[in-house]
Amino acid sequence: MLEIAHISKHFGGLKALEEITFHVKEKQIYGLIGPNGAGKTTLFNLITGFLPATVGSIQFLGNELTGLKAHKIAKLGIARTFQNIRLFGTMTVKENILVAQNIRARSGVTSLVQLFSAKERGFEEEADDLLRRMGLWEKRKEQSLSLAYGEQRRLEIARALALEPRLLLLDEPAAGMNEAETEDLLDRISEIRNTGKTVFLIEHDMNVVMGICDYISVLNFGELIAQGTPDEIQASEAVIEAYLGREEE
Amino acid sequence: MSVYTQGVIALMGVNILMALSVYAIVMADQVSLGNAGFMAIGAYTSAYLSVKLGMPIFPALLIGALAASFIGLLIGIPLLRLEGLYFVMGTFGFGEVVRTFFMIFEPTGGAYGFRGPVGATMPMIYGWVLVLIILFWLLSRSRLGRSLDALRDDAEVASSIGLNVTLLKLGVFWLGSFTAGIAGGLYAHYMFYIESGNFHILVSAMAILCVILGGMYTFWGALLGGVIFSILPEVLRFMGGWRLSVYGSVLVLMMIFRPSGIISRHMVRNAGEWVGGIFRKASS
Ligand SMILES: Nc1ncnc2c1ncn2[C@@H]1O[C@H](COP(=O)(O)OP(=O)(O)OP(=O)(O)O)[C@@H](O)[C@H]1O
Ligand SMILES: [Mg+2]
Numbered sequence: 001m002l003e004i005a006h007i008s009k010h011f012g013g014l015k016a017l018e019e020i021t022f023h024v025k026e027k028q029i030y031g032l033i034g035p036n037g038a039g040k041t042t043l044f045n046l047i048t049g050f051l052p053a054t055v056g057s058i059q060f061l062g063n064e065l066t067g068l069k070a071h072k073i074a075k076l077g078i079a080r081t082f083q084n085i086r087l088f089g090t091m092t093v094k095e096n097i098l099v100a101q102n103i104r105a106r107s108g109v110t111s112l113v114q115l116f117s118a119k120e121r122g123f124e125e126e127a128d129d130l131l132r133r134m135g136l137w138e139k140r141k142e143q144s145l146s147l148a149y150g151e152q153r154r155l156e157i158a159r160a161l162a163l164e165p166r167l168l169l170l171d172e173p174a175a176g177m178n179e180a181e182t183e184d185l186l187d188r189i190s191e192i193r194n195t196g197k198t199v200f201l202i203e204h205d206m207n208v209v210m211g212i213c214d215y216i217s218v219l220n221f222g223e224l225i226a227q228g229t230p231d232e233i234q235a236s237e238a239v240i241e242a243y244l245g246r247e248e249e
Numbered sequence: 250m251s252v253y254t255q256g257v258i259a260l261m262g263v264n265i266l267m268a269l270s271v272y273a274i275v276m277a278d279q280v281s282l283g284n285a286g287f288m289a290i291g292a293y294t295s296a297y298l299s300v301k302l303g304m305p306i307f308p309a310l311l312i313g314a315l316a317a318s319f320i321g322l323l324i325g326i327p328l329l330r331l332e333g334l335y336f337v338m339g340t341f342g343f344g345e346v347v348r349t350f351f352m353i354f355e356p357t358g359g360a361y362g363f364r365g366p367v368g369a370t371m372p373m374i375y376g377w378v379l380v381l382i383i384l385f386w387l388l389s390r391s392r393l394g395r396s397l398d399a400l401r402d403d404a405e406v407a408s409s410i411g412l413n414v415t416l417l418k419l420g421v422f423w424l425g426s427f428t429a430g431i432a433g434g435l436y437a438h439y440m441f442y443i444e445s446g447n448f449h450i451l452v453s454a455m456a457i458l459c460v461i462l463g464g465m466y467t468f469w470g471a472l473l474g475g476v477i478f479s480i481l482p483e484v485l486r487f488m489g490g491w492r493l494s495v496y497g498s499v500l501v502l503m504m505i506f507r508p509s510g511i512i513s514r515h516m517v518r519n520a521g522e523w524v525g526g527i528f529r530k531a532s533s
Contacts, residue, residue, distance in 0.1 A: 048409055074411035088402040090466065090514065091395075099395045103411035107392035112384075114391075163410055 001026045001198055002047070002167060007056030009042055009222075016042045018222045020056070024167070024215075029189065029199045031209040033233075034219035035242060040202040041083055043219075044169050048080050049073045060167065075103055079165035081156045083172050083202075087144040093155055094140040097127040100162035127162065134158040134188065150181045154188070161192065168192065170201040174208050186212050206243065210234065218242065255371060257483055259439055262374035265475030266432035267452065268459035269381055272471035273425035275460055276394075277418040278401040279329070282453050283340030284429040286347035289448035290317040291430025292437040293357045296366035299438065306368040306438055314430030321426025322419065329418045344453055352445040362444030369438035377431055385468035397421065458496075462503055464510030467517050474510075 002024040009017040017039045024030040032040050045051040047058055049070035058065040065073055079100075088096050101123050106114055114120070131137040134154045139147060144155060153173060160168055173189070174182045190212055193199050203209045209216065210230040218226040218233060220242040226233055233239055250258075267284060274281045295313030298304040304312075328339045357363045388394045399407040400417050408414050437443045459478050464470020485492045503510070 050405065050409075069413075070405070070408035071411050071413050074409055080409055082406070086403055086406045088399050088406070090398060090402050095395060095398075098392075099399045100410045102392050102396050105392055107396055109393060111392040112387040159410070 001061055002200065003057075003059040004043075004047075005057045005059070007043070007046060007058060008054045009039070009046060009051065010054045015222045017046070017219075020219075020222075020224050022217050022224065022227060024198060024200050026166075026198050027193065027196060028214045029193050029201065029212050031213035031216040031230075032200065032202045032219060033204065033206045033209060033216060035204065037221075038219040039222040040204070040219055041171055044080060044171055044202065047073075047169065048078060074163060074165075077164075077166035078169065079160035079163040079167075080169035081153075081160050081171055081173060083175065085149075085152045085156055087152060087156060087159070089143075089145045091144055092140065093136055093142055093144050093147065094127055094131065096144050096155060096159050097130055097162045098123065100159045101127065104164060130158050130161060133191075134161075150177050150185075153177065154185070157188075157192075161197075165197065167198045167200060170199065172202050172204060174203065174205075182208060206233070206239075257479065259369075259371045259374050260436075261476060261479035262371070262378050263432050263436045263439070264455070264459065264479045265378050265472055266381060266428055266435070267456040268463070268471035268475040268478075269385060269468060270425045270428035270432060271453075271456045271460045272385070272465075272468050273421045273428055275465055276397045276401065277421045278404070279332075279336050279418065279422075280457060281340040281422075281425060282337050282450065282457065283342075283344035283347075284425065284456055285448040285450060285452035286340075286344035287317040287321055287426040287429035288433035288436070288452065289347050289351055289445070290320055291433030292443050292448070293351055293363065293433075294430075295434035296363055296437040296443060297357055299368070300363070300365035306373075310431060310434035310438070313434040314427045317430025317433065318423050318427035321422055325419050325422040325426075329415065329422060341450065341453075344448075344450055348445050348448050348450075351448070358444070360445070362442055363437075364442045366438040366443075367441055369435045374435050374439065377435060381428055381431075382468070382472065389468060458500065461510060462500065464512035466509060466514045467512055469517055470510045470512040473512055 004023065005021050007017055007020040008015070020043065032043065034040055042051065046053045047065060049065065049068055049072070053066050056066070060076055060078060063076055088099065091099065105119070105123055128137060128140070131140050134157065136151060136155055136158060139151065144152070147155060157170065157173060170189070174185055177185060189199055189201070201209065213230055216228065216230055216233045217224055218236070218239050225238045225242060226236045228236070267288065270284050270287065271281060291313040294316045295309040298309040298312060299306055324343055328336060328343070331339050351357060352360055396407070396412050396417055399410065399412060400414055404414050433448070436447070455478060459474030460471050461474070462477060463472065463474025481496070482492060485495055488495065
């Protein structure tokens with residue numbers, strides 16, 4: 001569903017990504033792992049239109065994404081979260097969800113006089129359901145930034161899900177969480193896949209994702225050094241070297 | 250009520266509209282220092298239409314405001330690419346261009362000013378204030394309003410949830426320049442005489458101060474700021490030339506102790522729940 005072909009991204013002399021080619025299949029949980037500075041977030045930024053690619057092509061369900069604006073890409077069905085959580089800080093928990101429904105709802109000038117329609121009630125219920133699923137319903141009226149760290153992470157995922165995306169990009173969703181929280185989060189991610197969505201996630205601790213990913217790519221210094229099933233990745237010399245090399249620094 | 254007091258109250262309506270026009274653009278996280286320019290376009294256009302062409306005041310006002318907002322769209326397209334201080338400077342430049350244009354443009358009197366527009370009454374001014382307040386109120390509760398909040402909180406994230414940030418910015422710029430255009434038209438038809446000096450950069454700056462003082466995160470703040478900055482000069486009249494220093498001091502103190510302005514969104518929400526509670530009690 002997502003085809004990345006010969007993608008390179010240079011920042012001046014720095015080659016953040018070099019000739020990356022792989023594809024993500026529908027209804028997979030696809031993992032992208034790699035040490036710090038490998039270029040993982042940069043790849044997400046290219047896919048979502050935050051940054052232009054230096055060369056290469058990214059296709060999603062047959063649509064070329066390079067050159068499209070971020071909001072157009074979101075409308076095609078791609079939603080994302082951020083490595084450093086970025087919630088809408090002046091809004092409550094629930095408002096963070098409601099605003100993310102806007103591309104599917106009537107949200108133009110007509111929304112000024114269309115407050116209590118049946119459709120709006122449907123969206124409200126949908127938001128409540130989503131919050132319940134992510135264990136945030138009790139906190140729906142709180143300011144988003146007053147949530148605990150793990151809850152903020154879950155809210156960010158919920159906000160992305162409120163777009164009803166076909167592809168969900170998660171940038172280190174478990175970062176900063178303890179073991180129990182991580183377990184809980186991974187269960188939720190598996191559930192998301194079971195609802196028919198495709199999940200593409202970045203992780204830098206490879207042990208975290210081994211259990212839930214169907215397929216994994218490994219980046220190091222902007223280059224793809226391995227691809228395969230979790231078992232294959234765990235056995236890969238190149239991957240072990242890349243990770244051990246990092247420990248020595 | 251004395252004629253003088255009436256004048257103060259009528260102009261308060263104009264100031265509220267100007268503050269709302271700034272607030273409109275603030276909703277997209279931009280501060281415009283050029284709203285007196287839109288006010289001038291609304292004022293001169295509507296005055297010309299009613300004095301020279303004998304048009305009734307309502308369509309004259311509307312056309313004046315549409316002219317202002319059309320220019321707003323034209324300059325908005327390049328200006329909205331700018332951010333922060335660059336945008337402020339760009340709009341400042343625009344305001345000055347408009348003011349000097351009307352200073353030398355002969356058909357509307359040039360440096361002599363333009364005489365003759367009449368017919369704006371206090372109820373008419375407050376009718377417009379009411380219409381715009383209702384509009385801003387509806388906006389603040391709508392999905393469109395929430396999109397603007399998102400844009401203001403984090404424009405990049407807003408685009409990642411599918412919001413067309415450029416279009417939103419252009420939309421509020423249109424609304425802001427339209428509102429300022431209405432304010433200008435009403436001002437002209439209330440004052441009977443306008444000159445380019447009425448649309449000085451200080452007018453734009455005052456409107457911004459209203460928003461900063463009243464509260465940047467709700468239109469109620471612009472409303473309150475408009476009221477305060479209209480009454481304050483009268484209350485402080487006994488101080489003569491010291492008045493402006495008091496203004497300045499109030500602002501400095503505000504920035505230190507309450508940088509987001511008097512009215513916060515939290516207060517609006519609580520007040521809303523309180524009013525709702527009263528209604529529920531009354532109806533049960
Ligand atoms: N906008 C940018 N401008 C310049 N350099 C950048 C930019 N974004 C990323 N880089 C650089 O590109 C390289 C890859 O960064 P990236 O954030 O993609 O790494 P990452 O794999 O996500 O790492 P981490 O695990 O630390 O999040 C880094 O050297 C980074 O400094
Ligand atoms: Mg990263």
